[in-house]
Amino acid sequence: DADVTQTPRNRITxxxxxxxxxxxxxxxxxxxxxxxxxxxxxxxxxxxSFDVKDINKGEISDGYSVSRQAQAKFSLSLESAIPNQTxxxxxxxxxxxGSPSTDTxxxxxxxxxxxx
Amino acid sequence: KQEVxxxxxxxxxxxxxxxxxxxxxxxxxxxxxxWFRQDPGKGLTSLLLIQSSQREQTSGRLNASLxxxxxxxxxxxxxxxxxxxxxxxxxxxGxxxxxxxxxxxxP
Numbered sequence: 317d318a319d320v321t322q323t324p325r326n327r328i329t330x331x332x333x334x335x336x337x338x339x340x341x342x343x344x345x346x347x348x349x350x351x352x353x354x355x356x357x358x359x360x361x362x363x364x365s366f367d368v369k370d371i372n373k374g375e376i377s378d379g380y381s382v383s384r385q386a387q388a389k390f391s392l393s394l395e396s397a398i399p400n401q402t403x404x405x406x407x408x409x410x411x412x413x414g415s416p417s418t419d420t421x422x423x424x425x426x427x428x429x430x431x432x
Numbered sequence: 433k434q435e436v437x438x439x440x441x442x443x444x445x446x447x448x449x450x451x452x453x454x455x456x457x458x459x460x461x462x463x464x465x466x467w468f469r470q471d472p473g474k475g476l477t478s479l480l481l482i483q484s485s486q487r488e489q490t491s492g493r494l495n496a497s498l499x500x501x502x503x504x505x506x507x508x509x510x511x512x513x514x515x516x517x518x519x520x521x522x523x524x525x526g527x528x529x530x531x532x533x534x535x536x537x538x539p
Contacts, residue, residue, distance in 0.1 A: 320475070349527065358436070358521060358531040359476075374527070406475060410526070416463045417483040419526055423468075423475035 319343045320424035322407050328430045335394040337427050339407030347410045348390040349421065350374075350382060352403040359406065365390055397431040404428050434459045438522060438530035445512055446538050453507040453533045455522035460500045462525045467496050467507050470519045470532065479520075480507070512537045 320341045329335055339348065346367045351359040351374075361374030363382040371384055379401060383391045394401055405427045412419035435458040445451050455465070463484045468476040480489045480496040482505065488497040495508040505522055514537050521532040 351529075356441070356531055358438075358529040359523075360529070361527045364527070408476075416526070417485070418481070419464065420466065420478050420481050421476075421523075421526060422478070425475045426473075 318425070320407060320409055320422055322424040322427050324427060325425065326428045328432065329397055330432050331398055333397050335397050335429065337392045337405055337429070339390045339392070339424055341388050341409045343409050343411070343422060344387070345409035345411040345422075346387060347412070347419075348384070349408040349410070350380075350390070350392045351406045351408065352376070353406060354403050362392065399431045402429060402431045434462075434524055434528040436522060436524050436528050436530040438533050440533060441531065442534040442536075444536040444538065447512060447514060449512050450508070450510050451512055451535075453509070453520050453535070455505040455507070455530055457503050457505075457524045457528070459524075460503055462500065464525060465496075465498050465505045466523045466526065467505075468521045468523065470521060476521065514539050
């Protein structure tokens, strides 16, 4: 079984709908992240969480919200989806083991979201 | 704000060639530089991580270097194979990614 899973893998929705993307991990990591990937732009950080009680905005958090239900679960919500939120969304986890310089991220397979 | 750039955006080489992928960053105060591989329809897989105190890391046919003073990192792939075809991304301090270089190795 994969260490980092994302559901759904693909989703097509309409403008104005509320959407939730879910991420689960079995790696036992405290840190979790949500990114979006657009063609030609690389990955951009939406939100990150260093533990269940610590949630932080990334560079593009507008229009998104998150919930850290447990150490293993981190959900991303689009309250009212719009077409420019069409993208590939990735969840990631990491465990720095006390040193940021050794902090390696592990990624889920991604969710392809299309907003019509 | 850290900006990360990868040039070229795409690269096509014949099998067996040695090649270099480039990554540049604007803020030298990074704590690490990581290289990832992304296959179509899949997530990112970490290839090499260079800590800020290190100059290079090696894994098999891959060698990554880091020069913080010039804001550059390179990923060297020796004796390229068709299975190396993928998009390669670099990330500075974990969360600042370049747009990637799409590599095609032709048989």
